[in-house]
Amino acid sequence: MMILLCMAILFTFTEAGVIDKVINCIVIGNVNYEREILLNNVESPYQLVIDHDTNTLFFSYTARSDEVFKSAFINLKTNEFSVIPGIHGGFANAVNYHAHVVYLGGQDGIYQFDYNAKNATKLKITQDNIWQMFYKNGLYFTTYPEEKAYVYKGDELEEVAEVKDHRVMVIGVDNDGNLVYTNSSGIFFTDKETKQTTALSFHVANAITNDLVGNLYISTANGIYSVNATSKSLHELVKIDNIYGVAMENNENIIYSSENSIIRLKPSNKMCIDEKLYGKNVVDMK
Ligand SMILES: *[C@@H]1O[C@H](CO)[C@@H](O)[C@H](O)[C@H]1NC(C)=O
Ligand SMILES: *[C@@H]1O[C@H](CO)[C@@H](O)[C@H](O)[C@H]1NC(C)=O
Numbered sequence: 397m398m399i400l401l402c403m404a405i406l407f408t409f410t411e412a413g414v415i416d417k418v419i420n421c422i423v424i425g426n427v428n429y430e431r432e433i434l435l436n437n438v439e440s441p442y443q444l445v446i447d448h449d450t451n452t453l454f455f456s457y458t459a460r461s462d463e464v465f466k467s468a469f470i471n472l473k474t475n476e477f478s479v480i481p482g483i484h485g486g487f488a489n490a491v492n493y494h495a496h497v498v499y500l501g502g503q504d505g506i507y508q509f510d511y512n513a514k515n516a517t518k519l520k521i522t523q524d525n526i527w528q529m530f531y532k533n534g535l536y537f538t539t540y541p542e543e544k545a546y547v548y549k550g551d552e553l554e555e556v557a558e559v560k561d562h563r564v565m566v567i568g569v570d571n572d573g574n575l576v577y578t579n580s581s582g583i584f585f586t587d588k589e590t591k592q593t594t595a596l597s598f599h600v601a602n603a604i605t606n607d608l609v610g611n612l613y614i615s616t617a618n619g620i621y622s623v624n625a626t627s628k629s630l631h632e633l634v635k636i637d638n639i640y641g642v643a644m645e646n647n648e649n650i651i652y653s654s655e656n657s658i659i660r661l662k663p664s665n666k667m668c669i670d671e672k673l674y675g676k677n678v679v680d681m682k
């Protein structure tokens with residue numbers, strides 16, 4: 397029924413000669429989101445994080461030349477792409493939005509991004525191989541291959557007490573200090589007050605991120621979800637195949653990465669036709 401209706405609309409638009417209004421987009425909730433490619437031909441872009449002050453998206457990818465992880469960034473206004481020199485195997489990224497500090501994790505510890513020199517300087521925090529990082533009133537990070545979670549705060553480094561008996565691959569913290577993390581068993585929520593742990597999903601998250609007001613979002617290989625701390629559950633925003641990571645640009649735009657590109661989803665008032673269903677037809681009719 398739905399498909400028939402869409403066909404009818406498509407037909408009408410074709411008749412009226414305004415087929416170019418039809419775009420490649422996705423419906424999230426009741427809103428149409430237009431897909432805009434920010435960067436193409438970048439291998440396995442992981443761990444997206446945005447410095448909102450400077451509209452810079454930091455991420456890690458696998459360089460084709462030497463098969464090494466590298467940290468890089470794009471300017472979200474100009475889409476200009478740069479690799480950050482000075483890091484050994486840059487894989488993790490986090491931003492302290494308030495203090496405007498960008499942390500980059502490599503295979504031998506944690507670095508700070510220097511905005512003037514556009515390079516990275518090593519910090520004296522750890523020598524561990526960093527898998528993922530998240531900033532919320534402290535720098536949270538996980539290590540590889542140990543899969544342990546630490547928090548660095550006020551010059552002190554300690555294991556995250558609530559999860560020190562478990563493996564943790566990716567961790568995030570909400571405004572109330574509740575932990576959301578993933579390991580090979582699934583995605584979990586640990587309540588800050590009660591210390592109770594709830595399983596949110598038996599899938600594995602590849603990214604946990606927050607928006608400017610501190611709401612948490614998760615991506616798995618097949619979808620993007622928001623975390624509801626009240627109901628201790630995940631709310632599916634959108635299903636997309638082959639997701640590698642996600643970041644919230646502002647209260648409207650979602651940026652995610654796939655196998656070899658970084659894509660922005662932005663609200664659009666144009667008509668929405670899903671490329672998967674109509675891709676061929678739409679292209680043929682142009
Ligand atoms: C970063 O760049 C500055 C200015 O070019 C240079 O002085 C500094 O040594 C560089 N730092 C590293 C760690 O490469
Ligand atoms: C993952 O975390 C959950 C919740 O803390 C725990 O029950 C489970 O044993 C952990 N899995 C691994 C492999 O550590």
Ligand SMILES: *[C@@H]1O[C@H](CO)[C@@H](O)[C@H](O)[C@H]1NC(C)=O
Nearest residue numbers: 622623624625626627628631
């Ligand atoms: C979170 O869950 C609660 C309880 O089920 C619900 O009342 C609330 O609307 C949910 N919040 C969001 C943002 O969906």
